Amino acid sequence: MTDSDKKPMSRLLKLANKFNCFYLSGECRAFVVDGQQVGLVRPDVMKELLNYPQVFQVHPEYVQLNPAFRDYAERSARVEEVLREWRAGGKFITLRGWREECYEVRAQFNTPPLFKMDRSATCLFGIRKYGVDINGYVMDPVKGLSIWLQKRSPNKQTWPGYWDNMVSGGLSVGYGINETAIKEAGEEASIPNNLIAKLKSAGCVSLFFESERGLFPNTEFVYDLELPPDFVPSNNDGEVETFELLPVNECLERILSSHFKTTSVPVALDFLIRHGYITAENEPNFIEIVELLHIPLQTIYNHPQKKCKIAANGEAIESLDRI
Amino acid sequence: MTDSDKKPMSRLLKLANKFNCFYLSGECRAFVVDGQQVGLVRPDVMKELLNYPQVFQVHPEYVQLNPAFRDYAERSARVEEVLREWRAGGKFITLRGWREECYEVRAQFNTPPLFKMDRSATCLFGIRKYGVDINGYVMDPVKGLSIWLQKRSPNKQTWPGYWDNMVSGGLSVGYGINETAIKEAGEEASIPNNLIAKLKSAGCVSLFFESERGLFPNTEFVYDLELPPDFVPSNNDGEVETFELLPVNECLERILSSHFKTTSVPVALDFLIRHGYITAENEPNFIEIVELLHIPLQTIYNHPQKKCKIAANGEAIESLDRI
Known part of the structure; x- marks a missing residue:
């Protein structure tokens, strides 16, 4: 000091x-699974997600895992397929550290897991x-x-x-x-x-x-x-x-x-x-x-449950209940 | 528990x-003094400020203390005049507890005071x-x-x-x-x-x-x-x-x-x-x-120094450098 x-x-x-x-570089979008935000996606990852419209639906304000996936097992398997393809193609340095050890993906610490993801990939989706x-x-x-x-x-x-x-x-x-x-x-x-x-x-x-x-x-x-x-x-x-x-x-x-x-x-x-x-x-x-x-x-991971927020400058941010 | x-x-x-x-009731606006945010103003207070355009300038996204006021002493005196008028008129219950004891108003704890305000009034302007x-x-x-x-x-x-x-x-x-x-x-x-x-x-x-x-x-x-x-x-x-x-x-x-x-x-x-x-x-x-x-x-008290923020939902909030 x-x-x-x-x-x-x-x-x-x-x-x-x-x-x-609060000053993240670039523009991140909420990653939403089963109506709950579980992560944040940077533009570099978003670009790749566009190649998998059957798995990831990219909207102007958020990215959604296909809501047709029925459960934990199906979500985990469909995401893993994409990640293994990326890894094989040498995309994203973090995937070089593939662990074969998964973290649970949840909206909150005390809510049920929605799917699982290899440890090395969670930072690509901003998973808590x-x-x-x-x-x-x-x-x-x-x-x-x-x-x-x-x-x-x-x-x-x-x-x-x-x-x-x-x-x-x-x-x-x-x-x-x-x-x-x-x-x-x-x-x-x-x-x-x-x-x-x-x-x-x-x-x-x-x-x-x-x-x-x-x-x-x-x-x-x-x-x-x-x-x-x-x-x-x-x-x-x-x-x-x-x-x-x-x-x-x-x-x-x-x-x-x-x-x-x-x-x-x-x-x-x-x-x-x-x-x-x-x-x-x-x-x-x-x-x-x-x-x-x-x-x-x-607060950062609460899209889209809350209807209206006050931004840091005192402005009301528009209603987010568009999903 | x-x-x-x-x-x-x-x-x-x-x-x-x-x-x-992050879920403040109503719509608050930043209170800006000398280009720095020092408070937040609720609609009930904002309504009254409209009666003093020589002292408070109400903009769509923020309220500004008249930048023509030159220094600490002038700002303190001009604000106090308004507050004493409100108090005499029985406006705002908090002013019944007028203390004749002032708090310094600053942008940050370690930055110089911009003016002073009676303790009882600081909550009307959301002063830290x-x-x-x-x-x-x-x-x-x-x-x-x-x-x-x-x-x-x-x-x-x-x-x-x-x-x-x-x-x-x-x-x-x-x-x-x-x-x-x-x-x-x-x-x-x-x-x-x-x-x-x-x-x-x-x-x-x-x-x-x-x-x-x-x-x-x-x-x-x-x-x-x-x-x-x-x-x-x-x-x-x-x-x-x-x-x-x-x-x-x-x-x-x-x-x-x-x-x-x-x-x-x-x-x-x-x-x-x-x-x-x-x-x-x-x-x-x-x-x-x-x-x-x-x-x-x-983060809540940083209008308008920062140019761009990421909102809680991952959206970029527009540039705020309009002052």
């Missing part, structure tokens, strides 16, 4: 602004994703608050070799939220049962990140875990290269560096804010940053 | 939805307000996490007799954020120096509340203060009727009741979320609630 006096926008706000979906993150920290008697970070394995399909929060993982089909956190803590960092018992739910962050791969509207359920100073995490599943314990000021520099996984930044900043390290007194853009860590995805 | 299984919307979400400004809140809590060896609430004096001009967080107060001209928190802790709850030393910054909440009085786009800087079990707060300035220490489950019921000051709800819920009492496992609408406690006021 040393630059904050010289620049109109602090380093932290600059970083947090990467999640400011959910994960867990554990902030592992130590109250060091000498160095004060210190935070465990992991360096991701160079073999990971996404963000290889980048620094990340101590433990994180996506929510897979069939696993609960706490359950996923506890499972990942064991696999990624070998946290024993007596220590994981202190795991504390601490909220969630909602972020919207755009890269050349696609759109990442993610919600991360956030946990804090205080660890004893003599405990050292060790990896169990080959997904982590190393762990490092950093005093809080060094940790912030690491987060601000280009070596930290961008989509993990909100969880890390939220931790430093909740624990009183980043404050309204030392960060000039404190309010904007806190707001940007909780982007209202529920 | 006992009703959450029976109802599509949990009690907590119902409460948090009171801050969902800033305050501090202290969550006072005790780790009771028997009852567990317990929270101090205050009952507001029946003589207060706003929310008399309602339950509220232990300590809160608006940011007045000339006081810093921490400074205000410490000052209010002394005045409202007689917290001694040795205890206030443990005050911990814990983030902020942004809320947007609408009532018959007007619009309340508030940001509250949030502090936590752990207190010893034997300490009892006592009031120093006549603004508090009583304090009560409630175990966390009773505290949540009090927050959900109609006796709790609505605009203080976000701070209280944020506390219960950060401390692991309200979680993604016990609250079905957890994500929506956390998002609603951090409404992006920076």
Whole structure:
């Protein structure tokens, strides 16, 4: 935060602004399935969808999965056909990371899944994703608050070799939220049962990140875990290269560096804010940053259920009940 | 949260939805001063502004304070004239609570004030307000996490007799954020120096509340203060009727009741979320609630600096650089 006096926008706000979906580049359209918005489609993807009118119906304001598809299985199969064709044709770099592991596609976290899609393709359709993150920290008697970070394995399909929060993982089909956190803590960092018992739910962050791969509207359920100073995490599943314990000021520099996984930044900043390290007194853009860590995805993903909205400038946006 | 299984919307979400400004009743217009949006004006206020074309210029998409007014002093004086006329004429119930105490009107928290306005009138123009809140809590060896609430004096001009967080107060001209928190802790709850030393910054909440009085786009800087079990707060300035220490489950019921000051709800819920009492496992609408406690006021109050936005449904909103 040393630059904050010289620049109109602090380093932290600059970083947090990467999640400011209100200024998305280009024109995205809502992706609607069974009358509910489940995603957002960029122009580059839209162009390809036009080649599959039996599967995707492109309207001026939204893209719809063919409503004639009857159920979860039919929708999943018809979309997968298209995706496999794209992958075979070398379209979209994200599909090179095809996982053979699916995410459920839902309108909201607590509504039934409408179909499933390979993990690597969800960013092409701006599908909301959910994960867990554990902030592992130590109250060091000498160095004060210190935070465990992991360096991701160079073999990971996404963000290889980048620094990340101590433990994180996506929510897979069939696993609960706490359950996923506890499972990942064991696999990624070998946290024993007596220590994981202190795991504390601490909220969630909602972020919207755009890269050349696609759109990442993610919600991360956030946990804090205080660890004893003599405990050292060790990896169990080959997904982590190393762990490092950093005093809080060094940790912030690491987060601000280009070596930290961008989509993990909100969880890390939220931790430093909740624990009183980043404050309204030392960060000039404190309010904007806190707001940007909780982007209202529920509002962005609500086409076309709501009839009329007030735009950011106070204007009423026209009724959207055209479907 | 006992009703959450029976109802599509949990009690907590119902409460948090009171801050969902994306569905404001009626059509509000941006209030612009010196080229920057500082507020939002509802139709009932707009109607009255039409009578003062020398002061307020009503355009189809925004209302502008006459740009011929040269500076802070002239703007403040010209607006005050109108407000005093309204007050004398018995217009707008909020003006019955005229305070002779002004808030600064700014485009952002960290930008220079453009003019000042009596506290009671700011809700007529949807001016952003800033305050501090202290969550006072005790780790009771028997009852567990317990929270101090205050009952507001029946003589207060706003929310008399309602339950509220232990300590809160608006940011007045000339006081810093921490400074205000410490000052209010002394005045409202007689917290001694040795205890206030443990005050911990814990983030902020942004809320947007609408009532018959007007619009309340508030940001509250949030502090936590752990207190010893034997300490009892006592009031120093006549603004508090009583304090009560409630175990966390009773505290949540009090927050959900109609006796709790609505605009203080976000701070209280944020506390219960950060401390692991309200979680993604016990609250079905957890994500929506956390998002609603951090409404992006920076986005709602950005007319007309940004050229193009993406609406909630993915549509591009037209360029706004018409001023």
